[in-house]
Amino acid sequence: MNLHEYQSKRVFARYGIPVPSGEVATTPGEVRDIAVRLGGPVVVKSQVLVGGRGKAGGIKLARTPDEAEQRADEILGMKIKGLTVKKVLVDPAADIRKEIYLGAVLDRASRRIVLMASSEGGVDIEEVAAKTPEKIVKVAAHPFLGLRSHHARILADGIGLPKELINDFIKISQGLYQAFIHTDASLAEINPLVITGENKLLALDGKISVDDNALFRHPELAEMRDPDEEDPSEREAHRYGLSYIHLDGEIGCMVNGAGLAMATMDIVKFYGGEPANFLDIGGGAQSDKVAAALRIILSDSRVKAVLINIFGGITRCDEVARGVLEAIGTLDGRVPFVVRLVGTNEEEGRQILAEANLITATSLADAAQKAVAAAKGELR
């Protein structure tokens, strides 16, 4: 789960990281009021859960309250990478002398939390990393001892930070690390951390991604979830304990197990089709779960065929077959179904499905080819 910039900055502030004194608004009128209260130039910042907002035109400077209202009118409602802007953050415009990058992330390879810093922060940081990787300084926190001051000093030295700012930088780095640990983050990032005209450090942007598996111990963070982060069908799937990701293809896929689900999508594509989704129904296959999965798949009007691929291990194929049969009875028969059941009790499963008007398949390749043909209307 991702936190918005304004939410992340509130968390950062609790860990002693200096942030601008901005406020959130949902209408141009509110933005104007905030600008009046703040006095002086402001920056109007779209709050959507995706990176690169500045480059997409979602962050604008305004010198006067009138201008702020105008900019807000432009930004609210605009689409950034498919997401509609519903909220903006209005921050006092900072006097920027330099933009620094500071981020904490879980590094799978070293199995540690790594802090990264660069003197070349700002919206082009990925290019900096790609072209001049030596400008990214990294240090790993110790799993038991945490991020000590000498770790942070290595970062400060590495990016050539002015001596008089080093103590503040250490506090900010340790604050970021603490915020990371205490929110069970997988990412906590300040880009940019700026040096202001008054020679102070200030966090102008903030991003935190929280580990969904740890939300049970952070009810206050779970409440911050923006429902727009997931599309409506993904949210619906979540409620049934299904793992579903919506894609743009025409072949709906229902599979048990994430690895097999990915492999099924791969083979559909291999035979010239485009998967409409990733869907893992998990263990067991009670008919209500199967029905929910099929309903969600069919709610996408682009779907022209459905491929059901179930490996019966502990789950028995005859049970799954009954689930599929019951579920199909409740759905309209607008598209052909290709079903492949393999493993425990596969014979019984096939017999149950033989009565229904379904296309059956034996191998994965056979199933994928039939689904592709069915989507083209060549097979019913």
Add this chain to the structure above:
Amino acid sequence: MSILIGKETRLLVQGITGREGAFHTKQMIDYGTQVVAGVTPGKGGDWAFGSIPIFDTVSEAVHATGANTSVIFVPARFAADAILEAAEAGIDLVVCITEGIPVLDMVQVRAYLDTTHTRLIGPNCPGLITPGEAKVGIIPGHIMTRGNVGVVSRSGTLTYEVVYALTQRGIGQTTAVGIGGDPINGTSFLDVLQMFEEDPETEQVILIGEIGGTDEQKAAEYIASRMSKPVTAFIAGQTAPPGRRMGHAGAIISGGEGTAAEKIAALTRAGAKVARHPDEIADLVASHLR
């Protein structure tokens, strides 16, 4: 021979009285695994399935029964503690089936395990099975058959799919190991490849990877430099869409993005045969048979 588990395995089940734990304990016993103890805090002194003693703590269970391997079926919020408890009690091999453990818990658990002799398989894995000897976890026993192919995989049902296809063609396995799909786990592809390389009974290996991380790339380095046995590989997720990314850290941390293309390229360069889809795996394996 086989790797990690076999006739000498004396298994303890953590969470033996839970729904999953009880169901799979029965399956493991029926397969012929020596299940010697169970642990459920608060139920010490009871018995499971009439003959398996239940203890409150792992250390009691180890003292009383000589258990050397443990399998964990406890809920995610208690699983990290369960792994640590097993390691502190001196268990050699801990297999954690539990899915959904917070990753920061695993950072600490793995760092602690590295200071002990305990090996962890998983979490979020189906466990492992040595056909005809022992099964630890949830891999269905009847799809396996004994033979000379070692299998190591990050996923569950995809492994079953592949193993089943082998079995149907009469190609048996030494041991199948599910290392789990989480970002931080106890045992890597590389670790298991080393074991298969050293196991005299294993003649060739199947590696089933997924997108994400760099574990497959590290395995490829080992295959290229040290491995004498043929490896057939498959990487799932070739068509998975890139996630909607928030920050930049993921892009600037070293080691690439973990795409299927990167992994397939590394494995191919290393000399592994990479299947284009799962149905090809058994064909490639058959082509290596003597």
